[in-house]
Amino acid sequence: MTIDATDTAAGEAPEDGVSTAGGPGLPQERRLVTEIPGPRSRELLERKAAAVARGVGHTAPIAAVAAGGGVVVDADGNSLIDLGSGIAVTGVGNAHPAVVAAVSAQAAQFTHTCFMVSPYEGYVAVAERLNALTPGDHEKRSALFNSGAEAVENAVKIARKHTGRQAVVAFDHAYHGRTSLTMALTAKSMPYKSGFGPFSPEIYRAPVSYPLRDGLDGAQAAARAIGVIEKQVGADNLAAVIIEPVLGEGGFIVPAEGFLPALAAWCAEQGVVFIADEVQTGFARTGAMFACEHEGVVPDLIVTAKGIAGGLPLSAVTGRAEVMDAAHVGGLGGTYGGNPLACAAALAAMDVYESERLSEAAQSIGAVITERMSALQAADARVGEVRGRGAMMAVELVDAATGEPDAALAGTVARAAIAAGVIVLTCGTYGNVLRFLPPLTIPEHLLVEGLDVVAVALREAP
Ligand code: PLZ
Numbered sequence: 148m149t150i151d152a153t154d155t156a157a158g159e160a161p162e163d164g165v166s167t168a169g170g171p172g173l174p175q176e177r178r179l180v181t182e183i184p185g186p187r188s189r190e191l192l193e194r195k196a197a198a199v200a201r202g203v204g205h206t207a208p209i210a211a212v213a214a215g216g217g218v219v220v221d222a223d224g225n226s227l228i229d230l231g232s233g234i235a236v237t238g239v240g241n242a243h244p245a246v247v248a249a250v251s252a253q254a255a256q257f258t259h260t261c262f263m264v265s266p267y268e269g270y271v272a273v274a275e276r277l278n279a280l281t282p283g284d285h286e287k288r289s290a291l292f293n294s295g296a297e298a299v300e301n302a303v304k305i306a307r308k309h310t311g312r313q314a315v316v317a318f319d320h321a322y323h324g325r326t327s328l329t330m331a332l333t334a335k336s337m338p339y340k341s342g343f344g345p346f347s348p349e350i351y352r353a354p355v356s357y358p359l360r361d362g363l364d365g366a367q368a369a370a371r372a373i374g375v376i377e378k379q380v381g382a383d384n385l386a387a388v389i390i391e392p393v394l395g396e397g398g399f400i401v402p403a404e405g406f407l408p409a410l411a412a413w414c415a416e417q418g419v420v421f422i423a424d425e426v427q428t429g430f431a432r433t434g435a436m437f438a439c440e441h442e443g444v445v446p447d448l449i450v451t452a453k454g455i456a457g458g459l460p461l462s463a464v465t466g467r468a469e470v471m472d473a474a475h476v477g478g479l480g481g482t483y484g485g486n487p488l489a490c491a492a493a494l495a496a497m498d499v500y501e502s503e504r505l506s507e508a509a510q511s512i513g514a515v516i517t518e519r520m521s522a523l524q525a526a527d528a529r530v531g532e533v534r535g536r537g538a539m540m541a542v543e544l545v546d547a548a549t550g551e552p553d554a555a556l557a558g559t560v561a562r563a564a565i566a567a568g569v570i571v572l573t574c575g576t577y578g579n580v581l582r583f584l585p586p587l588t589i590p591e592h593l594l595v596e597g598l599d600v601v602a603v604a605l606r607e608a609p
Pocket residue numbers: 234293294295296297299322323324325391395396424425426427428452453
């Protein structure tokens with residue numbers, strides 16, 4: 148690598164440690180003062196290896212101590228450009244002052260009552276906001292949970308109760324979580340499912356639209372999927388179809404135009420609950436508040452998490468009142484679902500998405516990434532496709548001669564970028580996709596610098 152640290156000051160970590168105050172006030176710069184990982188990070192990673200289960204991996208070998216705006220700072224004083232947002236979570240930016248203030252105030256008031264024991268306003272207010280914010284102007288209800296997977300599980304429970312049917316269809320390349328039911332919905336075996344079966348029954352898989360690899364238009368891909376569903380499951384047995392409007396872990400696959408509307412229309416005709424899993428795409432990420440909006444799709448149920456609460460664990464199922472209310476009293480819940488700290492954070496974060504016009508910011512970020520990565524594609528046949536929506540963009544890397552997925556190359560580029568101070572994640576069923584999910588508050592100079600580092604890493608990769 149020829150990328151040098153731009154601002155290496157004394158060339159080592161400050162003696163009395165690193166300031167741990169995060170938020171947008173952190174210097175918005177890439178700064179390497181040690182190799183990555185530096186000595187303090189290595190020390191933590193050694194403790195991790197000895198104390199934390201091996202199954203819990205990590206992408207960037209650093210010990211994070213602060214983050215904000217577009218950077219993550221490690222224990223050695225390195226400042227890395229953040230192109231991952233902790234997997235699409237910190238859309239409003241890490242430690243956003245409004246989120247910090249709301250959570251601090253709530254923590255001083257009460258930290259927990261259990262909403263099922265003693266209800267409180269924050270939960271109800273989040274439900275009201277979600278009901279207003281999500282697509283469609285029909286009457287809605289929401290229920291709150293902790294993780295994306297838990298919300299997906301509950302969406303399936305609700306759809307089954309509403310329809311009295313059991314089967315659920317998910318798609319090739321889908322990712323819906325790691326719990327027992329959501330593992331069954333997730334498509335990829337390694338690392339998510341391998342050895343962890345048996346899997347929940349009555350889950351069926353249909354082909355999705357993947358324009359780069361199937362060459363079908365949206366109508367053709369929808370006809371193919373619906374054909375499979377009708378032949379192999381039958382609408383009479385089908386409670387729900389669940390889909391990510393842009394497939395996330397599976398490779399940032401944007402279905403061909405018309406695919407999602409055709410699928411939603413078929414579900415409506417057949418009385419099948421159409422569930423949009425917007426856990427990764429939600430909250431301004433794709434340049435609209437929700438990705439379904441790009442094609443005017445109104446899901447029966449929409450599942451949200453990640454970006455909802457500026458980094459605190461919260462998730463939700465929102466949808467048609469008559470579907471949501473099918474579950475009997477006491478049928479939905481959990482000790483922590485809609486925790487007051489997470490609700491306070493969500494209310495603050497949802498304000499920020501609107502007041503800071505982060506959907507527009509996501510569009511601008513998308514334009515910058517598209518421009519730079521398309522230039523890269525023009526110069527390098529290993530860039531098979533540049534795709535995505537808004538600030539959810541990806542580059543699919545392929546063998547220049549055969550067009551076959553090149554996972555090794557994606558891994559090499561991501562590791563080199565991280566070593567040079569830019570956090571980049573990979574994804575894809577074939578593991579060959581570099582994905583860009585910067586905080587929507589990232590300053591443009593950092594975004595551009597981060598992409599340039601990735602471009603150099605690709606150019607120098609064998
Ligand atoms: N649905 C669309 O993207 C989480 C998973 C990372 P949880 N994606 C990141 C990993 O390797 O575990 C995700 C998603 C979509 C559901 C989920 C699950 O959300 O909050 O991780 O449970």
